[in-house]
Amino acid sequence: MLKLENLRLSEAKVGKKYIVNQLQLNESNLILLAQIHITQNVVIEVIDRQKTGLMVIQTGSGRFIIDPEIAKGIFLISD
Amino acid sequence: MTKIKPCCDIENETIGDKQSNNRVLLVGNPNTGKSLIFNLLTGYSVKVANFSGVTFQAKSGRFIENGHSHMVYDLPGFYGFSDDTAESASSKRVIYESEDPLIVNVIDINHLDRNLLLTKELLLLNKRMILVLNFVDTVHYDVNALTSRLRSLYNIPVLGVSAIKERGIRGLKQTIIGEFETLEAHTKDDKLMRPSKVAERIEQVAAKLNDEKELRFSEVFLSMLDEEYLKDYSPFANDKFMKVEKEVFKGLNIPVKVKLIDTLYEEIQSDLSGLGLIEDNESKLLFLDRFLLNQYVGLIIFSVLIWLSFKITFDLGGIFTIWIDAGVRILGDVIKASLPNALIASFLVDGLLAGIGFILIFLPQVTILFLIIGIMEQSGYLTRVVYITDRFLTRAGVSGKSIAPLLLGFGCNVPAILSTRIIPDSNEKKVTALSIPFVSCSARFPILVLFGSMVSTAYPDLIVAGAYLLSIAVAVTTIFLLRKFFFRGKQSLMIMELPNLQFPLNNTLFNQVYAQVKDFIKGIGKGVGIGVVILWLLSITSFRGLIGPAALHDPILFKQSLAYSLGQYIQFVFYPMGWDVRIIVALLFGFITKELFIGALGILYGTNLAILSQQFTPVSALSLMLFVLLYVPCLGTVFALKQEVGTRWTLFSMVYSLTLAWVVAFVVYSFGGLILFG
Ligand SMILES: Nc1nc2c(ncn2[C@@H]2O[C@H](COP(=O)(O)OP(=O)(O)OP(=O)(O)O)[C@@H](O)[C@H]2O)c(=O)[nH]1
Ligand SMILES: [Mg+2]
Numbered sequence: 001m002l003k004l005e006n007l008r009l010s011e012a013k014v015g016k017k018y019i020v021n022q023l024q025l026n027e028s029n030l031i032l033l034a035q036i037h038i039t040q041n042v043v044i045e046v047i048d049r050q051k052t053g054l055m056v057i058q059t060g061s062g063r064f065i066i067d068p069e070i071a072k073g074i075f076l077i078s079d
Numbered sequence: 080m081t082k083i084k085p086c087c088d089i090e091n092e093t094i095g096d097k098q099s100n101n102r103v104l105l106v107g108n109p110n111t112g113k114s115l116i117f118n119l120l121t122g123y124s125v126k127v128a129n130f131s132g133v134t135f136q137a138k139s140g141r142f143i144e145n146g147h148s149h150m151v152y153d154l155p156g157f158y159g160f161s162d163d164t165a166e167s168a169s170s171k172r173v174i175y176e177s178e179d180p181l182i183v184n185v186i187d188i189n190h191l192d193r194n195l196l197l198t199k200e201l202l203l204l205n206k207r208m209i210l211v212l213n214f215v216d217t218v219h220y221d222v223n224a225l226t227s228r229l230r231s232l233y234n235i236p237v238l239g240v241s242a243i244k245e246r247g248i249r250g251l252k253q254t255i256i257g258e259f260e261t262l263e264a265h266t267k268d269d270k271l272m273r274p275s276k277v278a279e280r281i282e283q284v285a286a287k288l289n290d291e292k293e294l295r296f297s298e299v300f301l302s303m304l305d306e307e308y309l310k311d312y313s314p315f316a317n318d319k320f321m322k323v324e325k326e327v328f329k330g331l332n333i334p335v336k337v338k339l340i341d342t343l344y345e346e347i348q349s350d351l352s353g354l355g356l357i358e359d360n361e362s363k364l365l366f367l368d369r370f371l372l373n374q375y376v377g378l379i380i381f382s383v384l385i386w387l388s389f390k391i392t393f394d395l396g397g398i399f400t401i402w403i404d405a406g407v408r409i410l411g412d413v414i415k416a417s418l419p420n421a422l423i424a425s426f427l428v429d430g431l432l433a434g435i436g437f438i439l440i441f442l443p444q445v446t447i448l449f450l451i452i453g454i455m456e457q458s459g460y461l462t463r464v465v466y467i468t469d470r471f472l473t474r475a476g477v478s479g480k481s482i483a484p485l486l487l488g489f490g491c492n493v494p495a496i497l498s499t500r501i502i503p504d505s506n507e508k509k510v511t512a513l514s515i516p517f518v519s520c521s522a523r524f525p526i527l528v529l530f531g532s533m534v535s536t537a538y539p540d541l542i543v544a545g546a547y548l549l550s551i552a553v554a555v556t557t558i559f560l561l562r563k564f565f566f567r568g569k570q571s572l573m574i575m576e577l578p579n580l581q582f583p584l585n586n587t588l589f590n591q592v593y594a595q596v597k598d599f600i601k602g603i604g605k606g607v608g609i610g611v612v613i614l615w616l617l618s619i620t621s622f623r624g625l626i627g628p629a630a631l632h633d634p635i636l637f638k639q640s641l642a643y644s645l646g647q648y649i650q651f652v653f654y655p656m657g658w659d660v661r662i663i664v665a666l667l668f669g670f671i672t673k674e675l676f677i678g679a680l681g682i683l684y685g686t687n688l689a690i691l692s693q694q695f696t697p698v699s700a701l702s703l704m705l706f707v708l709l710y711v712p713c714l715g716t717v718f719a720l721k722q723e724v725g726t727r728w729t730l731f732s733m734v735y736s737l738t739l740a741w742v743v744a745f746v747v748y749s750f751g752g753l754i755l756f757g
Binding site: 027028029030031032033034035036037039040047048050051052054056060061062063064065066067069070 | 158159161162163189190192193196333334336337340341344365368369372373374462465466467469470473474478479572573574575576577578579
């Protein structure tokens with residue numbers, strides 16, 4: 001079951017998969033993510049997160065360490 | 080012409096060499112094996128490691144095959160032309176400024192779609208190009224269908240390669256030569272590569288900019304992707320271009336760049352469709368990440384690994400040390416016995432052999448250290464360390480981007496300081512560069528080994544591990560203080576690729592360790608050799624003339640020597656610690672390089688470890704060890720710092736580290752006995 005949810009990447013849970021629906025960030029971060037293929041319809045799985053917020057995510061194009069603040073205001077559909 | 084500096088590792092190199100205009104550029108995403116392929120083509124051994132951003136500066140070398148000579152450039156990895164990081168800027172510049180180059184685009188077959196974005200952008204440059212699908216050893220499907228599909232779609236040579244297994248390299252060499260032989264190859268039709276879904280709009284931009292002659296599609300496209308290009312290389316006026324672009328793309332709800340990238344990704348999907356590739360070809364070792372990345376378990380694993388590393392270094396390295404130590408002494412005796420001239424014998428034995436031999440005694444430990452660092456780098460573990468230690472650095476005030484340069488510092492501080500260029504924020508960059516000298520480099524390792532065993536014969540490994548911890552703590556505290564008082568500002572956010580975990584014991588590892596050991600020995604031969612000779616001369620002469628070799632073995636005679644006077648001038652500085660003049664002379668020479676500190680001890684005390692040990696109590700050994708750990712690492716770092724942070728901050732760094740080293744040594748010497756040994 002897919003449902004549209006308005007949540008930030010920093011709220012995403014470890015072990016769950018999310019599909020990017022729309023990203024709301026400043027232009028340079030948007031470009032940064034687009035280049036490594038984190039754009040609409042891409043599936044993101046959260047592998048781990050630290051207390052400070054830093055996350056490891058898995059996408060079709062690899063694993064990334066990401067500061068979720070970079071992806072603030074991501075709107076995701078969670079399954 | 081390009082203005083890249085030839086790398087320090089690469090000798091006899093001039094850019095724009097007349098002999099060969101055949102320029103080969105290795106271009107690709109970070110961590111795709113460009114440097115490894117560079118090494119295989121040129122025979123050099125530039126750094127190869129399993130994390131992003133290893134190459135931070137373009138490096139060049141010559142590749143000669145069948146009488147053909149080509150200049151190969153290993154460029155820092157980047158993701159696309161819209162990338163505005165420092166690494167990408169230097170790569171893009173080389174690409175823009177190279178006249179008629181051959182681009183060898185190296186991509187990781189495990190992350191095809193992401194890697195092909197850059198490929199697509201490169202294709203639009205309309206230059207000669209070869210596509211290399213690297214890492215074919217890690218996939219289980221037949222890559223032929225893929226290579227022939229891409230070959231026919233992109234109209235360029237496409238090769239499957241495994242750089243690590245050295246498979247396909249011969250074919251690559253042939254293809255490179257072949258491309259230069261077919262001269263017309265680079266005048267391809269760029270129509271083939273136009274991203275169909277936005278092509279029309281890009282053509283509109285072109286038309287509005289100039290309706291007289293048809294503009295190169297690629298120039299317009301690049302101007303849209305890359306602001307740097309638009310500013311410095313594009314044929315269009317900045318303002319006009321932006322205006323036209325805005326007009327044509329009116330009503331778009333995402334930035335134009337993102338739209339372009341998205342379009343290319345859509346095309347990549349269709350390029351690859353129907354091939355049935357297993358996209359998610361992740362390493363089997365990735366399950367380990369569950370533990371390695373965990374904020375508690377991960378830190379415990381990290382600590383145990385570090386301790387184990389030192390334990391192995393001591394237990395294993397110690398065995399070889401005893402042999403080399405004995406060998407050096409026997410060799411010395413033989414030389415002395417067989418040479419009648421006492422002065423020449425002393426030059427060879429008390430000078431060269433004592434100075435250089437005493438460093439070589441620690442070669443086994445240094446080799447093991449290189450091996451352990453190499454294993455961490457090749458396996459992909461280092462980036463896991465970045466992740467689990469990020470919280471400490473974040474608290475100190477810099478992002479995870481600073482961790483890679485800091486970790487590089489454990490090998491050698493000089494390239495580590497230079498690599499801070501990859502840090503985008505200038506405050507964070509300077510703060511990181513200024514803290515790197517405290518990271519204990521491999522040249523300081525023999526000193527820690529030597530004095531660690533004097534501090535505690537039972538647990539020297541723990542003492543050395545503690546010294547490393549202290550060096551990290553001082554570096555992080557320095558970052559914190561500098562951020563708080565001098566370099567305030569917002570902290571930047573980070574995103575970094577976490578590479579696949581791989582089994583590290585491979586050829587690359589051994590080649591890299593071999594190259595480092597060779598460099599270490601070469602360094603001793605060159606710089607240290609000269610220092611050793613100078614010190615030997617200073618020790619056997621006085622203001623009035625030659626005293627003779629006996630001065631090296633007779634403390635009373637030694638007091639007349641120039642070396643002794645030199646030390647005596649500044650002895651008052653170290654008065655509270657009560658160090659022997661000879662130690663102070665060694666410290667002076669250690670300012671040039673840390674290997675020379677050890678070499679100087681060898682000359683001034685003789686290579687006999689037991690005799691040297693008698694000079695120290697555990698507490699005085701500890702205070703000296705910490706002083707050496709913390710004071711200015713070497714002249715090389717001073718120059719590197721000057722280049723990266725300017726003269727004023729370099730001076731600050733020297734004063735700060737000397738003061739800190741002195742205070743720590745003083746405190747340990749005064750109160751260490753009470754604290755450590757009751
Ligand atoms: N399994 C496998 N590993 C490879 C292959 N080629 C390179 N590697 C490994 O991939 C890692 C990255 O190699 P580098 O040559 O440093 O990559 P790079 O493209 O120069 O990376 P940057 O300098 O960061 O842009 C190293 O650990 C290599 O050993 C290959 O064909 N197969
Ligand atoms: Mg590289």
